[in-house]
């Protein structure tokens with residue numbers, strides 16, 4: 022819990038609240054981790070779907086029984102709708118990473134809404150109901166655009182950990198995974214990529230990450246379920262972020 026403990030002090034202690042979700046500094050109002058009572062984290066994959074990287078990620082996740090959230094780029098969804106359907110059918114969550122992946126900082130709210138709305142429409146065309154989560158490119162969005170998305174019931178999701186920087190510095194993937202997971206506690210949201218220029222390098226850390234998480238007794242679930250577990254204070258009966266069964 023060292024990482025989240027530190028975040029609690031910095032972000033929540035400073036404003037005197039104990040909200041279940043840890044806010045992001047990347048975008049005002051964004052979630053970067055969740056105070057879940059479960060031994061859960063969320064692996065998240067950005068910039069796909071990609072014709073070879075996404076199937077490789079899905080195969081590995083299936084091998085470990087892990088579920089994740091895929092923040093997809095709308096233009097790629099239209100090219101590879103089958104991969105979006107496959108991910109959804111295997112229990113993963115499909116979320117929004119804009120249409121064109123252009124930087125949204127400095128853009129009008131209308132442009133931001135267009136990027137997000139067009140991508141949700143592409144996900145629907147693929148036969149999957151899009152979830153309410155959005156991650157802007159680079160994790161950055163200005164406050165006014167974030168407010169508009171929130172007012173539409175959309176959640177903006179950042180991250181609290183990633184192996185990408187260590188890998189870019191030439192750190193061995195196994196070592197990078199160990200360094201990222203060691204200080205991690207339940208509720209962390211990890212950033213990976215299954216598309217874009219960093220995708221191939223990012224995925225070299227996926228197997229060691231899954232092995233490290235497993236050895237720490239941490240399970241990966243989609244962000245929606247992580248958030249729901251934090252908001253509702255329970256680990257049982259959560260399906261697609263909703264409580265079902267006796268706890269509902």
Ligand SMILES: [Zn+2]
Pocket residue numbers: 067068118122158159217
């Ligand atoms: Zn991205």
